[in-house]
Amino acid sequence: MYLQSFTLKNFRKFGEKDNEVFFVNSNEIKNKSLEQAQNKTSDHSKENSSPVPLISPSSTLIIGKNNTGKTTITNALKKLHDNKMVTSSDFNLDYLKNLVGTYVEAFQNHEEDNTDIKLETPKIEFELKVKLENFEEDLISNLSPFVTLDDLDKKESIVIKANYSIKEEEIFLQEVRALIQAKAQKNKAELAPLEKICNLLDDKDKTKYKLSYRNNYDEEVTNFSLSNLIKIKCIDANRNLKEDVLSSIFQKIVVTLFMNEENKDVFNEGLNNINGIITSGVEKKNKSVSEILREIEQPNHFDMQLRGNVSKDDILNKLIKYSFREGEDYIPENQFGLGYINLVNIIGEIVHYIHTYPEASHHSHIxxxxxxxxxxxMHPQMQEFFIKRIDSAVNKVLEQIQKPDSTAALLKCQIIITTHSSHIVNSKIHSSNSFNNINYLTVKDRCSTVIPLYDALLSKDGASNEQEQKELIFLKKHIKYKVSELFFSDAVIFVEGGTEELLLNYYLEHDEVLKKYYISIFRIDGAHAKVYYPLIKQLQIPCLIITDIDIKRTDCEKNKTCNEECPNNKDGHHPKSFKQVTSLKGRKTTNKTLKELLGTEELDNVEYIESENILVVFQKKPIQQQYATSLEEAIILTNYNHQSMVEILNTALPKLSTDFIQNNKINKLDEIKKDRSFEIHHKLNNNVSKTEFASSLLFTILTSGTDPLENTLTLPEYIQDGLNWLKNQLNNK
Known part of the structure; x- marks a missing residue:
C-alpha cells in the first residue's frame, strides 16, 4: 500500500482548491548487483543499458519558490501523525477573515440570542488517499474502518478524512458574540479585530480542539490513529548544523549494530570486565575515605563502598567520535565544509533508517x-549529484546487509523531497528521465497552489505523435542546462539570440520595477520556443516570448539568383536586390513558433499573441516605414540617427560603412541609411557574428555616461511593449 495523495484545506497558506499533492508509488529498492545476478539475461542490450536508479523512481519532488508552502505539507503530515493540536496560526488567514465577517454580520446588531443563526466554526480539513497495490499480501487491519468490500472489488483509492474542529462549538460562538458586542458598544463602526479571534482560538481554557477521522461515506471512525498506519522518518533541513552532528548520526548507526542479538552477549561481557577493573582499582580507597569521613561526621558513621558502575547507556551515549581521514591524518569533522557535512549527515540518516527498517513492514504500513x-x-555541483550519491550509499548498505536466505535486502518506502534547488530538480528529472512525480507549488490569489507535473501534461496530446515525443525528449534534455530555473522564477523571457540576451539582462538590471523580481532569460531560437509552451502554461508564471517576424523573401529579394516559379519573375527577368519590406500585405513568416501559435503563416493584420500568462511579441509595426525581420535590423532602424549606433556600425563594417552611412546636411550629423537596413542585417550576419554585434552594443551602453540609461540606445517598440506587459503582470501577481 502507498499514499497516493494528500489534500490540505484551509491549513496555513492552503485554501479550498488546487490543494492536492500527489505522490509516487513506493518501488522496491534492492541492491543492484545482487538483483542483476538474480535476473541474468542473455539480452546483450540489457546488459549494456544504463542502470536503473534506486531513489528516483520512489521519490516525489515538491518544488517551488520560497514561501509557497513546501514545508507546510510535511508539517501537516507530521502534525497528523503525532496527533498534535492546532493553533490560530495554523488556520488560513483569508479563511479566518471571512469567518470573522460572518460573525460580525450575525452578532454586531443582535444583542438577543438568535438560535436560528447557523454559523460555521473554524476547522481545518485534510484528506489522504491510500492505494492498495498487492491485494494478496497487503494487510488492511489498520485501514479496515475506511474500507468497504465495494472498494476492494473496484480497487478504488481508500479515503481517510481528518478534521481539526472545535469541541464545544456553542461555547466558542458565545465567546465570539460577547467579544463582538462588547466592541460594538464602544464603537458602532468598529469591527471585531481578527487578533481578538485569534487570541480566543489560542486560549486553552476557552477553546479546545478535537481531531476526528471520517471515511469516504462521511461516517466517523473512532479509536483510529494515523501513526498506526503511516510511519514517518523526517530528515529536517539543516539550517544550523550542530557541533559534532556527524558523530551523533553515526553513533545512532553503531548503536543499532550493538543492539542486535549477535553483539548482546559480547557487549555485556565487556561491561562486566570494565566494571571489575574499576572496582578493583578503587577498592583500596574505600577504607581511607571512610576514615576521613568519620572525622567530620557522627561516630556511628556507616562504612562506604566504591565500585564500577558503567552501564550500556553510558558507553553508547558517547560511543563514536567522527573524523575525516586524509592520507595518514585524521581530521576533526568541524574542520570540513558545511555542505559536505550536510550531505554526509543526510546519507547517515538514510543509512540508519535502512538498518532499522522492519522487513516486510510495507504490507501493513505506509x-x-x-x-x-x-x-x-551545498555548492551547485554537489546538489546536482545529490540523488546519485544517495543512490550509491543506499546500494552499498543493502549490499552489506546479510540475510540468512541470501536474498537481497530491500527497502520499500515513499521518498518525499522538498527543495528550491534547480540542480536537484535537474538530478531528479535526469535520473528518472521524466517530469513525473513533481509537485510544483506557486501562490495564486494569496493561497498556495499545487500543480502536479507529468510527461503527458507537457505535450498537447499526451506525446501521441512522433514530433511531440521528440519535443518532450528535447525538453527533458535541455532542462539540464537551464530550464529548471523556470520553477523558481517570478517571470521568464524567451529570446532568440545573443543580442537580445545581452541587452535585456542590462535593461532589466536598471529598470526600477523589473529589477526587484527574479526574471530568467532563456536563449532559444524561434523553432523551439513552442516546445516550452505547455510547461510555461502549467507553471502559470508570466512569460514573455520575444521572437523575430522572419519575413519570408524570395531568393531575388535576398540579392540571389531566383527560380522560374518566383512571383517576381517578369518575362524571365529576376531583378536581384536586398528588398526592403514596407508592407506586410501578402507576406508570410518562416518562424515556426509564430506559424504554430498564429495558426497561419500569413502576416496580414498580424497582432501580438496573448494567452493567459504568455505574450509573444515581434516586429508587427513598421519602424521608419520599414518592417524589420530581426532584432538587429529593428535596433538599427530605431536608432538610425543615434551617434553611438553609427559608431558601432562603422566599427562592425568598416569597409562598407560609406555605403550605409550618410551625413544629414540639416543637423550635420551622420546617420544610417534607413532604406538599406535589410542589406545591413545581411552583411552583419555574413561579416560579424550577432554576438560580436551585441557585445559592441553593450560596450557602448556601459561606457556612455555616469547615468546607466543616459544616452542609451532605445529598445525597439515591440520589446518595450513586452516589458510593459511583464510589469503589469508582476504587479498584478
Missing part, C-alpha cells in the same frame, strides 16, 4: 521518508 531542503550549504 513508510514515508521526508527529506527537507537537502541543498543547504
Amino acid at each position: 513508510n514515508l521518508l521526508l527529506i527537507e531542503e537537502p541543498e543547504a550549504f
Whole structure:
C-alpha cells in the first residue's frame, strides 16, 4: 500500500482548491548487483543499458519558490501523525477573515440570542488517499474502518478524512458574540479585530480542539490513529548544523549494530570486565575515605563502598567520535565544509533508517521518508549529484546487509523531497528521465497552489505523435542546462539570440520595477520556443516570448539568383536586390513558433499573441516605414540617427560603412541609411557574428555616461511593449 495523495484545506497558506499533492508509488529498492545476478539475461542490450536508479523512481519532488508552502505539507503530515493540536496560526488567514465577517454580520446588531443563526466554526480539513497495490499480501487491519468490500472489488483509492474542529462549538460562538458586542458598544463602526479571534482560538481554557477521522461515506471512525498506519522518518533541513552532528548520526548507526542479538552477549561481557577493573582499582580507597569521613561526621558513621558502575547507556551515549581521514591524518569533522557535512549527515540518516527498517513492514504500513531542503550549504555541483550519491550509499548498505536466505535486502518506502534547488530538480528529472512525480507549488490569489507535473501534461496530446515525443525528449534534455530555473522564477523571457540576451539582462538590471523580481532569460531560437509552451502554461508564471517576424523573401529579394516559379519573375527577368519590406500585405513568416501559435503563416493584420500568462511579441509595426525581420535590423532602424549606433556600425563594417552611412546636411550629423537596413542585417550576419554585434552594443551602453540609461540606445517598440506587459503582470501577481 502507498499514499497516493494528500489534500490540505484551509491549513496555513492552503485554501479550498488546487490543494492536492500527489505522490509516487513506493518501488522496491534492492541492491543492484545482487538483483542483476538474480535476473541474468542473455539480452546483450540489457546488459549494456544504463542502470536503473534506486531513489528516483520512489521519490516525489515538491518544488517551488520560497514561501509557497513546501514545508507546510510535511508539517501537516507530521502534525497528523503525532496527533498534535492546532493553533490560530495554523488556520488560513483569508479563511479566518471571512469567518470573522460572518460573525460580525450575525452578532454586531443582535444583542438577543438568535438560535436560528447557523454559523460555521473554524476547522481545518485534510484528506489522504491510500492505494492498495498487492491485494494478496497487503494487510488492511489498520485501514479496515475506511474500507468497504465495494472498494476492494473496484480497487478504488481508500479515503481517510481528518478534521481539526472545535469541541464545544456553542461555547466558542458565545465567546465570539460577547467579544463582538462588547466592541460594538464602544464603537458602532468598529469591527471585531481578527487578533481578538485569534487570541480566543489560542486560549486553552476557552477553546479546545478535537481531531476526528471520517471515511469516504462521511461516517466517523473512532479509536483510529494515523501513526498506526503511516510511519514517518523526517530528515529536517539543516539550517544550523550542530557541533559534532556527524558523530551523533553515526553513533545512532553503531548503536543499532550493538543492539542486535549477535553483539548482546559480547557487549555485556565487556561491561562486566570494565566494571571489575574499576572496582578493583578503587577498592583500596574505600577504607581511607571512610576514615576521613568519620572525622567530620557522627561516630556511628556507616562504612562506604566504591565500585564500577558503567552501564550500556553510558558507553553508547558517547560511543563514536567522527573524523575525516586524509592520507595518514585524521581530521576533526568541524574542520570540513558545511555542505559536505550536510550531505554526509543526510546519507547517515538514510543509512540508519535502512538498518532499522522492519522487513516486510510495507504490507501493513505506509513508510514515508521526508527529506527537507537537502541543498543547504551545498555548492551547485554537489546538489546536482545529490540523488546519485544517495543512490550509491543506499546500494552499498543493502549490499552489506546479510540475510540468512541470501536474498537481497530491500527497502520499500515513499521518498518525499522538498527543495528550491534547480540542480536537484535537474538530478531528479535526469535520473528518472521524466517530469513525473513533481509537485510544483506557486501562490495564486494569496493561497498556495499545487500543480502536479507529468510527461503527458507537457505535450498537447499526451506525446501521441512522433514530433511531440521528440519535443518532450528535447525538453527533458535541455532542462539540464537551464530550464529548471523556470520553477523558481517570478517571470521568464524567451529570446532568440545573443543580442537580445545581452541587452535585456542590462535593461532589466536598471529598470526600477523589473529589477526587484527574479526574471530568467532563456536563449532559444524561434523553432523551439513552442516546445516550452505547455510547461510555461502549467507553471502559470508570466512569460514573455520575444521572437523575430522572419519575413519570408524570395531568393531575388535576398540579392540571389531566383527560380522560374518566383512571383517576381517578369518575362524571365529576376531583378536581384536586398528588398526592403514596407508592407506586410501578402507576406508570410518562416518562424515556426509564430506559424504554430498564429495558426497561419500569413502576416496580414498580424497582432501580438496573448494567452493567459504568455505574450509573444515581434516586429508587427513598421519602424521608419520599414518592417524589420530581426532584432538587429529593428535596433538599427530605431536608432538610425543615434551617434553611438553609427559608431558601432562603422566599427562592425568598416569597409562598407560609406555605403550605409550618410551625413544629414540639416543637423550635420551622420546617420544610417534607413532604406538599406535589410542589406545591413545581411552583411552583419555574413561579416560579424550577432554576438560580436551585441557585445559592441553593450560596450557602448556601459561606457556612455555616469547615468546607466543616459544616452542609451532605445529598445525597439515591440520589446518595450513586452516589458510593459511583464510589469503589469508582476504587479498584478
